[in-house]
Amino acid sequence: MLSARDNAYALLGLTGAAGGVVWGYAGRTLSGAASAPDGPVWLRLVSEPEGKGTGKLWEGPEKAERAMPAAVPRPRLTGLRDWTVDGWEYRAELYEIVNTPPVSRSPVLSHTVDLPDTWWSDLHGALDHIANVPTDRQAVREQYIRHRVPEFTGVTPGEITWTTAHGDLHWANLTGPQLTLMDWEGWGTAPAGYDAANLHLHSLPVPDLAERVRKEFSQVLDTPAGRVGELTAGTEILQAAARVPFYADLADSVRQHLDHLRSPRATRARSARG
Structure with missing residues (x-):
């Protein structure tokens, strides 16, 4: 190289x-x-x-x-x-050169970050624009979701709501305090909430920020459609844990979060909000 x-x-x-x-x-x-x-x-x-x-x-x-x-x-x-x-x-x-550094050198966040409200509103706007881009590219294949999500989570997904996604939304691919979305290899269609779920799962080691991500994107994550996106993102991390050290470290937190998603209390809370 x-x-x-x-x-x-x-x-x-x-x-x-x-x-x-x-x-x-x-x-x-x-x-x-x-x-x-x-x-x-x-x-x-x-x-x-x-x-x-x-x-x-x-x-x-x-x-x-x-x-x-x-x-x-x-x-x-x-x-x-x-x-x-x-x-x-x-x-x-x-x-073009991007002068603002990534929020984190690792995809998984390990430290607290202070991002302005404008950063979050810019991220919402960017994901909304991406979602409206027509494409035949696939960030995640339906066959993968139907086969691997039950294997790794014990949940059989229902109907899938598809949208266009960045496909690799984590902290090493986002700059701050001025927002830039990096690394466009894997963009394409994915379940609704997939990008937001990825960002949330990569934030789990920093609970305050994970809570902020969850709150920012609750409108999609706390829905049945968003749950499929979240299960898909979690499945990919758990599958990758066998070969990627930072996902091996994250895997237990992801499993605990997915267990919470499956709990009756969480299901009732989503139903009440929906």
Whole structure:
């Protein structure tokens, strides 16, 4: 990947910049600041074995740039370049620099954060805009929900209300105190409440913030449709716990929360609000 980054510099007329690199899961991506002739940019390098450079994750950022309205705060994709070498496919993506840092370096929050009310209203607006984007992309497949949610939660989902979602809404993909939504690989259709549920579950180690997320999105989470989104997000975390250390640490809290969702008292409370 470091050699491929040097190749991307040559292809795109870039030079390195201070600040280090950011590695993605299992070394599949490599990102960092770079200098272009007209100013600083952010370079994101993606790799796949030859013949695999296609599909949802590969195409997600490019399709998001075309489909998402300007009202959704995100780093704008300004350039792409693909090449293949030594049995691997690479894609170099150039983005505008985002000067506001992520709320957390880890997807799972481990510290208290103080976000202004405008941040929360901007997040509501962004998710509303995303929900209205028509797409045939799938962030979560119905087959997965029907098969895996009962396996990991003991609950058989009923009717699913679909909407368009960011698909990976956690604290490392959100900047603050000025909001930007990062990482558009996995966007597509998902159960209602899926994005809000993901943010809530990734907040569980910080109870005050988890409560704030829950309150902000109670209108969707405290409904039967939102419950399916929450069960789906929880299932994905529990399934990933076997291979991702920070999800292994989060798994017990997620199980306890899902147990609460299944309790008769919680069901009665949702019915009263609904």
